[in-house]
Amino acid sequence: MNGEENSITNIWPIGGGKGGSGKTFLTGSLGLLLARQGLRTLVIDADLGAANLHTVIGVAYPGRTLSDFVNRKIENLEDAVMKTPVPNLFFISGAGDNLDVANLIHSQKRRLLRAISKLPYEHILLDLGAGTSFNTIDFFLISNTGIFVTTPEPTSIENVYRLIRSVYLRKIRQVLREEAFRELLKKAVMRSNGTSAKNPEDMLRILKACDPIQGELLEESLRSFRFKLVLNQLRKQDNHQLGTLICRICEKHLGLRVQFLGNILHDDRVHDAVCRKVNFLDKYPYTQTATDLREFCHRFLAEREDNPPAGPPIERAGETIQITANG
Amino acid sequence: MKPFEEQNYYEMLDLPTSASPFDVRHAYKTALQIYGDDSPVSYSFFSRDTRTGILANLEKAFLTLINDQSRMEYDRSLITAGFMDESEQYRTMPKKPIPIFDLEETGNITRMVFPHTEKTLCPPVGHPVVREIMSKDSLTGRDLKRIRLELGITLEQIVEITKIRKGLLSAIEEDRREELPSMFHLKSFVRAYADCLRLNADEVSARYLKQASAPCDAGATEP
Numbered sequence: 001m002n003g004e005e006n007s008i009t010n011i012w013p014i015g016g017g018k019g020g021s022g023k024t025f026l027t028g029s030l031g032l033l034l035a036r037q038g039l040r041t042l043v044i045d046a047d048l049g050a051a052n053l054h055t056v057i058g059v060a061y062p063g064r065t066l067s068d069f070v071n072r073k074i075e076n077l078e079d080a081v082m083k084t085p086v087p088n089l090f091f092i093s094g095a096g097d098n099l100d101v102a103n104l105i106h107s108q109k110r111r112l113l114r115a116i117s118k119l120p121y122e123h124i125l126l127d128l129g130a131g132t133s134f135n136t137i138d139f140f141l142i143s144n145t146g147i148f149v150t151t152p153e154p155t156s157i158e159n160v161y162r163l164i165r166s167v168y169l170r171k172i173r174q175v176l177r178e179e180a181f182r183e184l185l186k187k188a189v190m191r192s193n194g195t196s197a198k199n200p201e202d203m204l205r206i207l208k209a210c211d212p213i214q215g216e217l218l219e220e221s222l223r224s225f226r227f228k229l230v231l232n233q234l235r236k237q238d239n240h241q242l243g244t245l246i247c248r249i250c251e252k253h254l255g256l257r258v259q260f261l262g263n264i265l266h267d268d269r270v271h272d273a274v275c276r277k278v279n280f281l282d283k284y285p286y287t288q289t290a291t292d293l294r295e296f297c298h299r300f301l302a303e304r305e306d307n308p309p310a311g312p313p314i315e316r317a318g319e320t321i322q323i324t325a326n327g
Numbered sequence: 328m329k330p331f332e333e334q335n336y337y338e339m340l341d342l343p344t345s346a347s348p349f350d351v352r353h354a355y356k357t358a359l360q361i362y363g364d365d366s367p368v369s370y371s372f373f374s375r376d377t378r379t380g381i382l383a384n385l386e387k388a389f390l391t392l393i394n395d396q397s398r399m400e401y402d403r404s405l406i407t408a409g410f411m412d413e414s415e416q417y418r419t420m421p422k423k424p425i426p427i428f429d430l431e432e433t434g435n436i437t438r439m440v441f442p443h444t445e446k447t448l449c450p451p452v453g454h455p456v457v458r459e460i461m462s463k464d465s466l467t468g469r470d471l472k473r474i475r476l477e478l479g480i481t482l483e484q485i486v487e488i489t490k491i492r493k494g495l496l497s498a499i500e501e502d503r504r505e506e507l508p509s510m511f512h513l514k515s516f517v518r519a520y521a522d523c524l525r526l527n528a529d530e531v532s533a534r535y536l537k538q539a540s541a542p543c544d545a546g547a548t549e550p
Contacts, residue, residue, distance in 0.1 A: 158371035205330060245361050245368040252341075253331065253372070 011117060011124045013046075013140045016149035017159030019130035022232040023047075023149045025270060026293075027127040028056035029281055033297040034123050035089035042081065042121040045094035046139050047129035048104065054093050055277060058085050062093030069115065070108050077115035090121065104135055113142050130159075132166040140167050141174070144225045148258070151233040152242055160229075160246075168222065168254060169200040172207075175218050184210075201254050219255065227258040228303070230296060233266040261299050264292040331381060335410060336388035336401065344402070344415040348393060355389040454478070457526075465538040466531060471517075472500040474524055489519040496520065502539075510536060 014030075016023050024047070031043040045053035045066070054062045064080045074080060080092050104112070116124065128136050140146045146167070150160040173181050187210065188203045204222075208215030227250075231243040240263055247258040267289035273280035281290050329338065337344050340354040361368045362381050373381065391397045398417075405411040456477045460470045475482070482500075486493045498506035499516065507513055514532050521531035 152367065154367050154370040157367060161372050239367070241360070242368060245357075248341075249361055249369055249372060 009117070009119065009121055009124055010145065011126065011143040013126040013128055013142055013146045014149060015128035015136060015140050015146060015163060016156070017130065017132065017161075017163035018150070018156045021149050021151045021156050022264075022270075023130075024053050024056055024127050025274065025280075026149055026230065026232060026264075027125050028053060028279075029293050030297055030300070031057065031089055031123075031125050032086055032279060032281060033294060034125075034301075035086050037297075037301075038088060039122045040088055040090070041123045041125065042090045042092065042119060043125045043127065044092045044116065046126045048094050048135060050129055051094035053127045054091065054095060056274065057089065057091060058277070058279065059091060059093070060277075062091075062095050065093040065095055066112070067094075070104065070112060077112075077119060081119075094127075109135065109138055113138065117142060132163050134170075137163075137166050137170045141170060145228070146225075147228045147230060147261070149230050149232050150246075152231060152235070152238045157246070164227075164250060164254065164256065164258075165200055168256065169203070171222060171225075172200060172203060172218060175221050176207075176214070180214070204255075222255060223257065225256055227256060228261050228300070229258050230261050231263045234263040235266050259303060261303070262292065262296050264296060265289045332384065335405060336392055339384060339388045340392070342392075344405075344411050345417050346392075347417060351389065351392045355385065355393075358385050461526070461530075464534065465541070466534040467538050468498075468500040468502040468535075471520065471524075471531070471535065474526070475500075478524060480524065485520060485523045488523055489516075491516055491519060499535075504539065507539065510540065513539065 012030075014023050014027050027043055031041050034041040043053060043057065045051040047053070048066065051065075054060070059082060063082060064074065066080060068074050069077050069080050077092070082091050082093065084091050116126070126139055126142070128139050130136075140163075148160050148164065150156045172184075176184065184203060184207055188206050191206055204215065204218060207218065229243055229247055231246075234240070234242075243260040243263060247260045250256045250258045265288045267284075267287055269284050269287065270280050270289065273283050276283075281293060284290055331339065337346070340351065340358055342350060342354050346354070360366060362373075362378065362385060363369075364378070364382075369378070391401050402411065402416050406413055406416075454477065457474050460466070460474055463470065475485075482493060482496055485491070485496060489496075495506070495508070495516065499513070499520065508516070514536055517532040517535045518528040521528040
């Protein structure tokens, strides 16, 4: 979608399906950590119609916003970029006075996406809204390195699966031409008596059976995704393996590579910091949650450089056994 | 990506074909963590029928692979179908004792230290130097040491086998009487030592003790 620009700029859409899972907080914290490392970072509030990222990063009254660009009040998206109190951290607000900005029409969206991918920053973080509307999903597909945020609650996990499948389906739709997609949909419904056509992985299977070349191509493009997952608001009593297992199920049943970036411990002080409109990482730098966030940022950067295949930690048990057996 | 129902049992459980029964058990446990009815991991991921199907498949996979007999049959069917190479099959390896101490500091503790060679297995009585020493009426520690060196056995090897402290063994070899234990203990230590050298334990210990219990100067002056 954005071939050459991507090699310079890294665009990270951050989404999660369910509201309240901490997408905005994570975006703000990650942006801050990246900027502190001297990387020119831009955070964009793409939660159109429900923007609130500015509060987290300490900009009380956003001036120019995305909607100015959408409504062509400004021609260049660069003009909407604002400075923040943190050096190297820049910000485009999604807040705006027109309340209908949530409903972008297709051409506006295309123009916006193209403009975003041309912005000259090292990292661009996109804070996406809840839900699985086309807006969210198209923003998510702006690069193949989206980050999913979920909490350990079933409601949140349900929604993140929903988002992953929606992105998957949208990708199928992008790759196939319109008629081919409709035909595929028809076939899928016919084969399964109208029951399981809702799963995109079944559709891919049907496509592969009917048209192996096209199916292979699609599978390849799905394989090119480098999704990431963060498990936010983990309580001490929760299963710490949850994130790894979620990644495994996605790999195994959807054929999507999802890398687990770590758990972030739940902390009531986050709420406290947001209420006081101060930065959590500055106010409580020596908490487990702050450490988790720094670790998350670290892993995030490390992964970008050398893309190591994330081995499931379950293998470790097997390894130790083999050592003793050989000895 | 193969659909789950078409995967073989190893793929279902994410196992290499050479996995041990321990690994199989472990993988099944992990799979239940993912696919179990109450698992938060796969919550809402599958429809009820799909989940039931997956769980039934997993159980079948586990029960097949955990039983040696059925696993062998299953492996054979995979090999004939070309999905698996015979060399990748799991084999139970008989467990051997593992030396814990790396006294020689070779960094290779997997090697058995005792040299089960023809040379040491047959009693070294035929050896000219050994025969000469053994013909003496009483044996000193130095004689024992000469035999040992002649046979090419190191003190560490004897420590490994007899579990006798190295300092004590060298005290025996060097006739440092003040460091030797009581006669009772000394006897059994020397017997063990002689066993290692494939000498007649009774004879050696008797002759050594005779020397060791003799008056001090007599033992020391003997050449």
